[in-house]
Amino acid sequence: MTRSYEGKGSPEHWGELSEQWQTCKEGMYQSPINISHPVSANLPPLDFNFHTNVKSIVNNGHTIQITVHDEDDFLLDGQIWNLKQFHFHSPSENHINGQRFPLELHFFHANSQGELAVLAVMLTPGKTNPALDILLDVLPTTVHQEQALQQDMMLEKRFPQDKHYYRFSGSLTTPPCTEGFICLVMKRPVEASHAQLARFARALRNANNRPLQPLHGRQITE
Template sequence: MQKITAVLLSLPLAWITSVLAENHWSYKGDTAPEHWGNLNAQWFFCNQGQYQSPIDIRDPVTGNLPPLNLYLSSPAGSITHNGHTIHITVEEGNSVALDRQHWQLKQFHFHAPSENYINGQRFPLEVHFVHANSKDEGMVVAVMLVAGQANPALEMVLNALPQRQHHSAALPPNVSFASLFPQDKHYYRFSGSLTTPPCTEGIIWLVMKQPVEASQMQLSRITQALRNANSRPLQPLHGRQITE
């Protein structure tokens, strides 16, 4: 998988860049996804890439993938609405074991409705947990949310969210990410990209098979907080293989 460079492809900085250049891209009008690749020469992957995300996950190949091993020990850092998503920075100490190495969780954020589909089904909300390894390679764990029981972690996130965009607030130290992950840790795996500019490819995607519940009120609150749908349209597979 290609290496993520410090300037453009650093995952922890990807959303900070979005804050500084909030008017440079959006999800509608002249700066909508279909125009991203024309807005900045460095975003050429957005309209020229062959391994773009999101996708509709269909017909996976059996690869006997082991359940995901999560290590969640450190509290969240801060929360902000950066103009594109609700973004939560994370303290060091949370990681995923994959491919005989640990991938550190850097941040997570929300897309409503979901960007990825599973067998043609779209979900009310999708959470992207963005990770990087020691080589600055990227991996995203995606979790789908559906209406059901109230979710404790999502409730704390919503209660801590500042009322104004681009203002940050600290999350309570007792926030646990555990309820944002399903009990069944099996997943689909494929190679993809960032779903926002610069649409960098070479990202490992793990989409959890089992969705997580949140109350309808919580789903409505986060959708209202986002103000506008923030989902990139589905991208062609171009012969990519999806493994389960």
């Protein structure tokens, strides 16, 4: 049985599909979540540095993943977190105050100890975002064909000007659902036109969002 987002391999069965995937059903710090009632911790705006010099892009059958050269980072808790790859979920996995968005970008970062932090950015229908076209133009049309790229996407332009975020402890949203992730979700979404959002959804082919998971008393800070 292979994992999927519908049918017998769907998210509610992930924990039973493999011994190694039990955290998917037994974990207490699972992602995604509905972000509401955050506690104020005066988190400063995130100071990041994103050229997103892209190395390769692939539709791996679950998402479209873009691997970048190791040169983008941000500082958090006094440590440097390096961007490794980013990918998409359509519709969004996390919700903000009960609101789901058409698209969520996940930027995976690691520190020198190999700990992981995921930075999520929501996309919302609005004005056409010319910066997104660079990305849309290279989206793969076939599955499992990794395509080498050499492109500076300057993704920073796609980030909201307001760099405040929510923070909580979460997990991978795909098996093995490993916990211990720092999850950061930018408060402000990025606008994209309906046509642009539709192109992302078409490239992904199917919805690839894991359903919301219980908070189990976790605190969300802002």
